[in-house]
Each structure stands twice: as structure tokens, then as C-alpha cells.
Amino acid sequence: MVDIILVRSNSVIYDPRVDKIVRSLSKKYSILVLGWNREGVTKQNIGEYIVKLELFNVKTSFWRPSLLRMFVRLGAYFSLFWIWIFVRLIICRPKIIHACDLDTILPCYLYKILFRKKLVFDVFDRYAMAFIPMKFKRFYSIVNWLEENFAKNSDVLMTVNEKLLNTFRRPKHSAIIMNCPQDHRVTVSSSRERRKNDELTLIYTGLIRNMRSLESVASAINDMDGVQFMMVGPIMDNELLRQLISIPNIKYRGLLKPSEALDLEASSDVMIALYDLRDPQINFAIPNKVLESMMCGIPVISNVAQELIKEVDCGVVVEYGNVDQIRETIIKLKDNPELRKRLGDNGRKAFLEKYNWNRMEQKLYEIYSSMMKK
DSSP: OOOOOEESSOSSOOHHHHHHHHHHHHSSOOOOEEOOOOOOHHHHHHHTTTSEEEEEOOOOOOOOOOOHHHHHHHHHHHHHHHHHHHHHHHOOOOOOEEEEEEEHHHHHHHHHHHOOOOEEEESSSSHHHHHOOOOOHHHHHHHHHHHHHHHHHSEEEEEEEHHHHHTTTOOOOOEOOOOOOOOOOTTTHHHHHOOOOTTTEEEEOOSSSSSSOOOHHHHHHHOTTEEEEEEEEEEEOOOHHHHHTTTTTTOOOOOOOOOHHHHHHHSSEEEEOOOOOSGGOOOOOOOOOHHHHHTOOOOEEEESHHHHHHHHHHHHETTTHOOOOHHHHHHHHHHHHHHHHHHHHHHHHHHHHTHHHHHHHHHHHHHHHHHHHH
């Protein structure tokens, strides 16, 4: 028997939020993580994970252009995944289940009801907002209704920020655990100081897909000397990636573990965090990249979390897809290292005072300590 089982359907090893939660909980409790080995993670990587990790070994991807094809695959594969989770829960008998997002909640909720255990429903993204176009109104409403009811009947609804929490009809017990990073800043004696003053490295860590303005950044720097654009993350659009890396000063560094990605961010000069606002969930999010730029002490170029960026004065707000404006901003930051330092220092100060994982970790312990006593 273990104290806690955390369940995540997406990549576990490369998920920064899961990484932080598991590291924190493992300091006080016995914890097992269940996930899905969609990417074909090696046995060595599984064995080197923070705690014991068990994966449902069916390699597949759901990212397809056709929504119908995607949900047919979801129906076929997820039923097997859910059965596998439920069996593992029965065998291990955890006191608390930490279910990440709607696609893991069903077997966890059944286990809670049948065995009278505790359930944390951790919503990274509202599922309908993330995956279902608004034109499918009936389907969109059904999925939102399901998510709402699971949230209401869980012991704790956990979300990443106040705006996302407010999309729910507030359940009795809720908590906000922001995606603030741990203090992982490497000493900048290495890459940043060794580079010439007129060189600039831009960094993007996230899904390689459209709706992230990667094409606009590529167009902005296409003929710009002394600028590199580094990208890290899962590939959703291979054709887009091929187009991007055909430009000499754009490099794709692969899919990195959270600590490796943070090292690369900390040795870069400017973070890119641009999102198409037609994606509904973006209006309720503070992207990891904005918070990570603050931890690393580097400015961010973004069109979201505008209130936070302006309040802290830690970056430059631009218009999504505006190539000329993005280009002008990159040139301004490239030519003005003092401005980069001031914005980066402002972000770092705010991180140390408020937006750090140590604060979130204490809130996490309060939640779990209370549930363990009941």
C-alpha cells in the first residue's frame, strides 16, 4: 500500500508540473506515479524517475488533423488505459489519488467511491477549451458538464490560477497551486557571459505546433545576424518543424526533461511566450514560460499574462502574429543589454518574493496533511 498515487495520461517524465508535485510529495509520503508511455520512453528513463513509475505501454499519438479521428482513437485506447489504472489502484490501495485532468478522472473517481478514499482533481487545462472547437457546442457543453461534476464531487479541486478556478462553479474545497518553478537558475558564468555582447539567444519551450506564433518569430529573425532561436518540446506538427529548422539560426533541441529545459532557459537571453488568443484556455492561463523566465532572470516577449508582465516589468508585451513588432522588440532587446538586465532582475525579484515553488509546496503540504488526517 502507498499513501498517494498520481495519475497523468500525458507524458509524465517531461511534465514540469508533475515533476514538481511528485518531488515535493515524495519528501513526506510514499508515492507511486501511473502514466502512459505514448512516446516510447526507455526503461532506463523510467528506472531513473524520481519515484516508482509504472506506464501503460501502448505507443500512440492522438494529435491528428481530424477531430473525429482523434476522438475515435481516444475511445478505443482510453477504455484500456482506464481499466489498467483501476486495476493498479485496487492492487496498490492508495489513501489519496491525485488525478491530473479529465482524461484520468473516471477510474480514480470510481476507486474513491467504491473504497471511500480521497481524490484530488488537478485541472491543468479545461478539457473542452483545450481540445474541442466551440462550433461543436453540444459536445463542448457535455464535456464541460462532466468536468464540472467531477470537480464538485472530488475532495479537492486543484487548479493552476484564480482565473481557471473561476471557470468552475466553486466546489466546497479548492486550491490554487501555480506552476511556479523551483529555483533552478544555473550560474550564468557559462553561456551568457561567454557569448559576445552582440549575440542574442531566444528560447521557446513547449509544444511545437501552430497557434504559438513560431512562424512569426522565424520570419522576424530570418535575416537577422547575431540571433539564435532555440526550441524544445513535443512535436505536434512535423511540417511546421521542418519549415522552422530550414532557417539556419533556428535549432530544435528535442524533448528535454524539466531540469534540462530549465538549464537551457537559464543560459538563454530572452523567453518567447506567444499564444493565439482564439484558443479559449489561453485567456485563463499564466504560461509556465512566463514564470520560468522570471526564475531565470531573463525578459519575456509575450502577448498573454499582460497584467503580470506589466506589474512586475519583466518583459515586453507584443501583438500576436505581428512580425514587425516582434522583430522591433527583438532588435531592441538585442541592442540594449542594460534593458534586458533590468527586466530580468525585476522578474527574478518577483520570483523570489512571490512566484516560487517553495510557496506552492507549503500550500500542497497543507492540503495533503488535512486529507491524511480525515
